[in-house]
Amino acid sequence: MKSFASAQRVCFVAHIASLIFGLAGLLLVLPHPEFIAQLPDIGRTAFSWSMVGGGAVYMISGAAAVAIYAYRQLGLWHWLSFMIPALAVSLSAELLGTSTGFPFGEYHYLTGLGYKIAGLVPFTIPLSWFYLGFSAYLIAYLGFRKVTKGWLAEMGAILMGSVLLTAWDFVLDPAMSQTTMPFWAWDQAGAFFxxxxxxxxxxxxxxxxxxxxxxxxxxxxxxxxxxxxxVEPSASGLPLGLPLGIYLSNFAFAMLISIDGEIYPPILLGLLLGVLPLMGLYRLATGKEPTAQHFQLTDPQFTDPQLTNPQLVDTQLVDTQTLARVAASAKAAE
Incomplete structure (x- = not known):
């Protein structure tokens, strides 16, 4: 598993580095063509490549980091059962949107985001739906699990995860379509920038x-x-630093481009509906219960074999249905 941890770290660092490099190119270099003209041939070639493929690199590395994280922390089933629907549904929606205008409106993609599926949607776009959506959903999921359970917690996670995802688009869409170097264009006039x-x-x-x-x-x-x-995520071996870092870094990337384009109201909306709730849910998910009394589950039937850390459970919160499900799952696996 150490090799997976190293790969996750490399992909996350590559994601952050490509975001920073992209910001530097879009905000500092591109507005000054005289600087580009002074570069040696290799420098101009590198800059040209970064403008053509840089967007694809940051989305591929982000998706890879989140995919490895999901596999390491949740296992194969939970990783694939989120990623496959995310890719399939988002690609279907994007293909439908670029063809008919439903459900997003009439728009089309430009260059810079990689090969276009069916000549319409860059293959990297569904990847961004996956890694940002997963990060938002997981933090919301674990946050709501701290205050309720059952279908109420699940519905809260779905609704809040969707809100966090949409809040990111408040700053992303203006940054990617209304500034110096757009990556997609709207074919119909809209009232929101x-x-x-x-x-x-x-x-x-x-x-x-x-x-x-x-x-x-x-x-x-x-x-x-x-x-x-x-259990608390820290006790379960489920750190949330990477999902939090993915969301905040991608939000900051779009926010800085919007600031450069003097597009401010979407930023405020994104902060109010995205960043602030996200931080609250993160604190809720990782905060300790002040009166919790924990015991270590030494009985093999309650031990998750996919995790290497000891599992700690709050005796005040354990319900018999949950323990019965755990025991039944363990017996079925024998």
């Missing part, structure tokens, strides 16, 4: 659909530390 309000309804709906599918699939093979609110 050139974009139709329908776009955000489409974002929320797309996120809601694939997060709902993932929730149902996760329910089919529950892990007891995800299925109930009886």
């Amino acid at each position: 050139g974009m139709p309000y329908q776009n955000f309804v489409g974002w929320f709906g797309t996120g809601f659909v694939y997060m709902s599918i993932a929730t149902l699939l996760w329910r089919a093979q529950p892990k007891y530390w995800l299925e109930s609110s009886l």
